[in-house]
Amino acid sequence: MVESGATQYAPILLKGASLWLTFLGATSILRGAKSILQPSEQELLPSKTLSLVDSQFRYLGAFLIGYAPVTWWCSNDIQARAVPLNWIMGALFLSGIARLLSANVFGWGPSWTQWATVTESIYMLLSKHPDVAGKMRQEHNEQFSTHSQRSMQQLVEDPMKLQGVAYTDAVIKETLRLLTVGFGVRCAPRGLALNYDGQKFPIDNDLAVCLNCHDLHYDERFFPNPASFKPDR
Structure with missing residues (x-):
C-alpha cells in the first residue's frame, strides 16, 4: 500500500521540528535576554528586571529542549506511538528544574517561580490591552521618576509609595481573577458548619473542603462580563 504524502513526510518534518526546537532552546539558554535586548536597552532596566527577563528566556529554552527529544521519539513510529504521559511530565519537570537553576543563578529564591508566573500573566494581558498598559504607565510616571x-x-x-498605585494593584488583582487556579483545598476550623436550605452540615470532621475558585471568579453575579479584563471593576 502506498503511503499518503502526509504519512510519508510527517516523520521527516517532526525530526526537523525537533532539531529546530533544540536550536531555539539552546540559543535561548545561552543568550538569555540578549536575544531581544540590545546592550543600550539593557542599561535602562533595573538589574532585577533584567534578571527576570533573562531568566524567562532561559526557562523558555529549557522548555523547548525538553520537548525536542519527545518530538523526535514520536517521529520514529507515528501511528503506533501515543506520547506517554511520563515523557510529557518528564519534559515539564526538566523545564521546571532548569527554571529554578536559572532563577538561583541570577539570585532569585524558589518563590521566584510564583512571581515570574504572575509577571508573565500580567505582561500577556497588557500586550492585548494597550489602553490598560497606558493607564498603568501614566500612574507610574505620576508616582515615580521616569528614570528606572x-x-x-x-x-x-x-x-x-507603592500604596499610591491603586490602578496597578487593580491590574494585578484582575489578572489573578482571570487566570486563577482551578480549585483550592482547605480544612475547616473546629465547630464550623454550613447552613443550606434550612439544614446544618458540620464540616469540621476532618473533611477536605474544596473551593471552586474558577467558577467563583467567573460568576456573573459577582463579576459582570467575567471573561473581560477590566481592572476598573
Missing part, C-alpha cells in the same frame, strides 16, 4: 534607577531609589527610601 531613580524610581528604584525612591522605593528604597519610601516603600509606602
Whole structure:
C-alpha cells in the first residue's frame, strides 16, 4: 500500500521540528535576554528586571529542549506511538528544574517561580490591552521618576509609595481573577458548619473542603462580563 504524502513526510518534518526546537532552546539558554535586548536597552532596566527577563528566556529554552527529544521519539513510529504521559511530565519537570537553576543563578529564591508566573500573566494581558498598559504607565510616571534607577531609589527610601498605585494593584488583582487556579483545598476550623436550605452540615470532621475558585471568579453575579479584563471593576 502506498503511503499518503502526509504519512510519508510527517516523520521527516517532526525530526526537523525537533532539531529546530533544540536550536531555539539552546540559543535561548545561552543568550538569555540578549536575544531581544540590545546592550543600550539593557542599561535602562533595573538589574532585577533584567534578571527576570533573562531568566524567562532561559526557562523558555529549557522548555523547548525538553520537548525536542519527545518530538523526535514520536517521529520514529507515528501511528503506533501515543506520547506517554511520563515523557510529557518528564519534559515539564526538566523545564521546571532548569527554571529554578536559572532563577538561583541570577539570585532569585524558589518563590521566584510564583512571581515570574504572575509577571508573565500580567505582561500577556497588557500586550492585548494597550489602553490598560497606558493607564498603568501614566500612574507610574505620576508616582515615580521616569528614570528606572531613580524610581528604584525612591522605593528604597519610601516603600509606602507603592500604596499610591491603586490602578496597578487593580491590574494585578484582575489578572489573578482571570487566570486563577482551578480549585483550592482547605480544612475547616473546629465547630464550623454550613447552613443550606434550612439544614446544618458540620464540616469540621476532618473533611477536605474544596473551593471552586474558577467558577467563583467567573460568576456573573459577582463579576459582570467575567471573561473581560477590566481592572476598573
